[in-house]
Amino acid sequence: MNIIKQPLTKGYSKGWTRTPWAIVHHYTAGYTSQQTYDVLSKRGLSIHFTIERDGTLYRYLEDKDRGWHAGYGQWGGRSNMNHHAFGIEIVNSVGLMVSLQEALLMEFIAGRVQAILKSFQAIENSIVMKDIKIPKFE
Numbered sequence: 001m002n003i004i005k006q007p008l009t010k011g012y013s014k015g016w017t018r019t020p021w022a023i024v025h026h027y028t029a030g031y032t033s034q035q036t037y038d039v040l041s042k043r044g045l046s047i048h049f050t051i052e053r054d055g056t057l058y059r060y061l062e063d064k065d066r067g068w069h070a071g072y073g074q075w076g077g078r079s080n081m082n083h084h085a086f087g088i089e090i091v092n093s094v095g096l097m098v099s100l101q102e103a104l105l106m107e108f109i110a111g112r113v114q115a116i117l118k119s120f121q122a123i124e125n126s127i128v129m130k131d132i133k134i135p136k137f138e
Contacts, residue, residue: 003057006037012046013066013082022085022125023113024070024132027092033058036089045069047087049113057113073132076125081132086123088113 026047028036033050037060040046046067050058061067069087072080 002055003059005059006033008037008040008046008060010046011040011044011068012061013068015064016066016083018083020066020084020086021123022075022081022127023123024081024085024087024127024129026069026087026089026129028089030091033089033091036091047089049087050089050091051113053091070129070132071134073129073134075127075132085127 028039028050030036030039033052033056036050037058040060046061047069048059048061048063048065048067050060052058063086066082067087068082070081070085075081078084
């Protein structure tokens with residue numbers, strides 16, 4: 001598997017305040033991993049990996065760093081998911097239909113990322129971002 005390191009320089013925290021127990025899958029709004037990287041950099045956000053449509057894996061953060069990708073979202077009785085989860089972006093433009101082959105490739109690579117992160121024995125859940133409840137602030 002081809003892994004390309006492309007470190008983000010801002011929008012993340014050094015170290016974890018809790019042991020991560022989940023992986024949050026995001027689907028990008030961009031057509032490429034470079035567009036994803038640019039958007040994350042511009043917005044001060046971060047994730048650990050991006051999976052390109054051809055299967056190339058981009059690593060933006062080291063395992064020891066906490067990404068800013070799920071905000072104050074809540075899932076499984078816990079809040080502020082950034083403190084609990086690794087983030088993975090899967091390149092797939094919103095509304096763009098992908099072939100079954102591309103979808104299977106992306107899922108395979110996502111599984112490989114989970115295997116890489118299994119060194120964190122506490123990883124118990126794989127969550128799609130749309131399933132995380134985002135609190136409303138008044």
